[in-house]
Amino acid sequence: MCGLLEVPSTGAAATQAVKLSARDGAALLAEWLAELAYLGESLGFVPKRLLALDLRDTELSAEVEGYEGDPPNLVKGVTYHRLELEPWDEGWRARAVLDV
Amino acid sequence: MRVPARVFADGDLLGAIREDRSLEQLQNVACLPGIADAALAMPDIHQGYGFPVGGIAATEVGDGVVSPGGVGYDINCGVRLLAAPLAADELGPRKEALVHEISRLVPAGSGRGGPHSLGERELDRVLREGPSAVVDDKGIGTVEDVELTESRGRLEGARPDELSQRARSRGADQLGTVGSGNHFIELQAVEEIRHEQAAEELGLRGGQITVLIHSGSRGLGHQVCTDFVKRMDAALASHGIALPDRQLSCAPLESEEGRAYLGAMAAAANFAWANRQAIAHGVRTAIAEVLGEQAAAGTRQVYDVAHNVVKLETHGGRKLCVHRKGATRAFPPGSEDVPERYAATGQPVFIPGSMGTSSWVLVGREGAMERSFGTVCHGAGRQLSRTGARKRVHGAELRQELESRGISVRSPSNRGLAEEAPFAYKDVEHVVGVVERAGLAARVAKLRPIGVVKG
Numbered sequence: 001m002c003g004l005l006e007v008p009s010t011g012a013a014a015t016q017a018v019k020l021s022a023r024d025g026a027a028l029l030a031e032w033l034a035e036l037a038y039l040g041e042s043l044g045f046v047p048k049r050l051l052a053l054d055l056r057d058t059e060l061s062a063e064v065e066g067y068e069g070d071p072p073n074l075v076k077g078v079t080y081h082r083l084e085l086e087p088w089d090e091g092w093r094a095r096a097v098l099d100v
Numbered sequence: 101m102r103v104p105a106r107v108f109a110d111g112d113l114l115g116a117i118r119e120d121r122s123l124e125q126l127q128n129v130a131c132l133p134g135i136a137d138a139a140l141a142m143p144d145i146h147q148g149y150g151f152p153v154g155g156i157a158a159t160e161v162g163d164g165v166v167s168p169g170g171v172g173y174d175i176n177c178g179v180r181l182l183a184a185p186l187a188a189d190e191l192g193p194r195k196e197a198l199v200h201e202i203s204r205l206v207p208a209g210s211g212r213g214g215p216h217s218l219g220e221r222e223l224d225r226v227l228r229e230g231p232s233a234v235v236d237d238k239g240i241g242t243v244e245d246v247e248l249t250e251s252r253g254r255l256e257g258a259r260p261d262e263l264s265q266r267a268r269s270r271g272a273d274q275l276g277t278v279g280s281g282n283h284f285i286e287l288q289a290v291e292e293i294r295h296e297q298a299a300e301e302l303g304l305r306g307g308q309i310t311v312l313i314h315s316g317s318r319g320l321g322h323q324v325c326t327d328f329v330k331r332m333d334a335a336l337a338s339h340g341i342a343l344p345d346r347q348l349s350c351a352p353l354e355s356e357e358g359r360a361y362l363g364a365m366a367a368a369a370n371f372a373w374a375n376r377q378a379i380a381h382g383v384r385t386a387i388a389e390v391l392g393e394q395a396a397a398g399t400r401q402v403y404d405v406a407h408n409v410v411k412l413e414t415h416g417g418r419k420l421c422v423h424r425k426g427a428t429r430a431f432p433p434g435s436e437d438v439p440e441r442y443a444a445t446g447q448p449v450f451i452p453g454s455m456g457t458s459s460w461v462l463v464g465r466e467g468a469m470e471r472s473f474g475t476v477c478h479g480a481g482r483q484l485s486r487t488g489a490r491k492r493v494h495g496a497e498l499r500q501e502l503e504s505r506g507i508s509v510r511s512p513s514n515r516g517l518a519e520e521a522p523f524a525y526k527d528v529e530h531v532v533g534v535v536e537r538a539g540l541a542a543r544v545a546k547l548r549p550i551g552v553v554k555g
Contacts, residue, residue, distance in 0.1 A: 023334040027346075034326060041210075041319070042270055074210040074280075076319075077173060077326050080333060081149035081347035097149060099173055099322075 004036070004047045004064070011068035016045055021059040026085035028058055030096055034078040036064075037098075040071035075100055101130035106138040108472070108538050113143050116483050116526060122152040128344045129157050133352075134164025136420055140472055142427050143534040144481025144526060148172070150347025153426035154481060158473050159353070161412065161419040165341070166358045167350035168328045168365070170423030171410050174279075175324060175365055176372030177316030178250075178406040179428075179450040179478075180380060181461065183302075184309040184387060185398030188289035188550055191309070194390050195287070196508050199551035201386035202285055203510035206379050207277045208555045214276035216240070216378055223272055227263070230254040230370035231377035234275075240381040248439055249404040250429060250447075253373035255411070259363025263320070264327050267364075271320025271371055276378030278315045280513075282479075282520055283555030284455070285383065286312045287508075291458060291548040298463050298544040301445040302402055310547055311399075312459055313379050314452060315555070316408065317372035324368045328361045353421055362410070369409055376404055402461070403439075403448040405429065407478035415473050422473050430464030430476040430541045438464075449541055453528035454480050455520045455554065456502050459547045460532045467539025476540045480528040486519035493521050502552075511554035520554065 018035050022028040039045040045066050052063040077099040084095045105126040109117060117123060122145045129151055130139035136158045145154035150169040157170050191198070207214050216238065218226060225233040230253035234240040246253050260268075278285060290308045293299045304310070317324075333349040335357050336342070341350065351357035380401065388396035407428045412421055431438050431447040438447045446463035453459050457480070468474045484492075495514025498521055502509050511517045535541050 022330070027330065027333060031330070038266065042266070076210070077322050079149040079173075079347050080329050080349065081345060083346050099149070 002050050004050060007046065007048065007072055009048065009067040014045055014066055014068055015051065016064045016066070018064060019061045024058060026083045027080070028060060029085050029094055030078045030080060030083055032060065033096055033098070037075040037078060041074055044068055044070065046071050073100065101127055102132070103130050103135050104138045105130045105141070107141040107145065108534060109143045110534055113526065113530060113534060117145055119483070120147040122147045125150065125152040126155060128348060129155055131344060132157060132159060132165055132167065132348065132350060133341060134159040136160050136418065142475070142477035143531045144426070144477040144479055146482045148425065150345045151425045154477060155425050156427050156473055156475050157423045158415065158420040161353055161421055164353055164421055165350035166353050166361055166410060166421055167348055167423065168325045168332065168361055169347045169349065170425055171325070171365060172408040172425045173322045173325045174316035174408055175321035176369035176406045177408040178372065178376065178404060179452060180313040180376045180404040181402040181450050182311040182380060182383060182399050183304060183402050184311065184395060186309055186391070186395060187307040188309050189307060195551060198386060198390045199287060199508040199510055199553060201389050202383055203553040205386050206285060206382040206553065208280070208553055209512040210280040213273035214378070216275040217273045218275060223268060224260045226275070226371055226374045227260040227367035228258050228370065230373045234374050234377055241377045245377060245380065245401045248401045249373055250406055251437065253370065253377070253404070255366035255369045257363055258366040258370050259360070260367050262360045262364040263324060263367060267320050267323035267327065270323050271318060274318040274320065275375055276382060277318060277375070278379060278553070278555040279318050280516060280555045283315045285379065285553040286549050287551035288312060288459065288547040289550050290545050292546040294543040294545060298445050301442065302448055302461065302544060303400060304402070304461065304545045311383050312450060312452060312547065313376055313383070315376055315379060317368045318375065320371055321368040324364045328364065332357050332361070365410060369406065373404065405450060413473070415469065420473065424475055426478045427475045428478045429474055430462070430468045431474050432464045432466045432469060449476055451477060451528060451532055452479050454522040454525035455552060456505070456507060456522045456549060457528055458549070460528065460543055461545040461547065462532065462535070462541040462543050465539055465541050468541060471538065472540055476535045477531055480525040480531055482524055483526050484524040489521045489524040490515065490518045492523065493518050507549050508551040509554065510552070517554060
């Protein structure tokens with residue numbers, strides 16, 4: 001579907017199912033990024049590609065393909081500081097501040 | 101703004117403070133429901149997530165709020181000082197071996213697991229009881245260590261059941277680890293005594309070896325903050341609260357979310373104190389290995405302070421919820437909750453400088469109770485971003501420069517080392533000078549770094 005991280009795969013291939021909900025789109029974006037960070041830091045899963053995505057206003061479910069290993073740059077968390085998601089041109093514009 | 105925003109600084113520091121968004125953030129803090137008197141900032145204030153680092157906000161118990169952002173992600177990040185029974189000039193070539201042994205015994209770096217993996221029940225004990233649990237159950241540290249820890253290492257009302265499974269799993273194998281970023285274990289020599297009597301009462305003398313430990317609640321505390329920012333953000337409308345920054349998300353103290361956060365925060369704070377207890381144990385073990393059992397047995401704890409925490413306190417007859425984010429409690433002589441040993445001296449406070457510069461030991465003064473809810477700064481205060489620091493110096497270059505000045509360095513990452521370069525921080529002498537001139541605390545001793553294990 002689409003790439004998440006462009007890194008060479010160094011470990012065994014794996015997939016993870018993700019299901020999230022949040023107050024609004026911006027918070028859902030923060031939760032999505034936080035989930036990917038958690039999978040990397042705590043479960044040793046490096047996300048590479050999105051295989052499937054069902055995205056609604058305040059919830060999403062996804063299947064993520066990746067590999068077992070340590071992520072290249074550790075993200076400790078995703079803050080809500082200056083969090084934004086808004087329509088922009090024909091797409092979207094977003095800002096999320098990460099704690100690294 | 102519901103109350104004024106007030107900054108403790110001189111003209112030069114204010115110039116540096118104006119370079120980032122910290123003053124704007126302080127104004128946002130002044131908008132919190134139930135905030136009392138003023139949103140305060142210490143001279144080491146710098147931009148944070150929502151709340152500035154170096155900020156203090158006290159809210160009225162009754163109609164005020166509690167905000168996880170006012171504590172920060174690293175709940176009970178704090179500092180512990182140990183004093184060893186020998187002088188730095190007795191170390192000789194053993195200094196290098198000591199720094200090496202500390203780095204071997206105490207894991208440092210992001211996401212690193214530690215030597216004390218905890219089962220569910222053990223973790224629950226630590227979350228409820230703090231360092232007493234590891235003293236009793238694992239023989240890590242002493243009862244005296246616990247007595248000489250802020251709040252005796254335990255916030256009441258801890259509710260481990262309010263922690264998510266994710267927070268628990270992040271913390272279960274991290275006890276006894278330093279972490280990363282600006283965390284460290286620093287070997288020092290007492291370079292100067294400024295207040296003879298207070299130094300004697302704290303057990304410090306010129307030339308003595310000290311060890312300063314800077315760490316917190318690791319992934320566990322981080323997850324607690326993440327979980328509750330999300331939970332309170334989702335409930336803001338139900339409490340009729342609107343905020344200029346979502347990271348300030350908060351809930352009334354008496355609400356379900358407010359009580360739950362206070363319980364989870366207390367549990368994470370207790371974990372952090374137990375973490376520093378386990379790190380101190382690693383340091384004492386290293387001292388035993390390199391300098392002998394007698395030296396290790398004589399290495400006593402001076403005190404341990406939190407600088408990211410929220411506490412229910414009484415100030416001027418009012419019950420307040422005091423948020424300290426990158427700010428240290430500094431109670432004067434005669435205060436409740438200061439160990440009896442220091443009753444006449446005042447509560448010890450430790451202000452680390454940047455890597456390679458000196459740190460200060462101070463004691464709290466009455467001025468802090470009058471002007472800052474019993475609070476002082478927590479460090480020198482960052483003035484250059486980590487990216488900015490990396491652009492100016494390479495880690496390897498900095499390592500050489502520190503070593504050439506007699507400071508032995510162990511760091512898992514040259515990149516991380518560069519990010520903590522001394523020029524990235526304000527001058528600690530200047531910051532501490534402002535705190536002292538404002539009557540908040542008094543300087544006791546200056547500690548010069550001779551070795552550092554960087555997180």
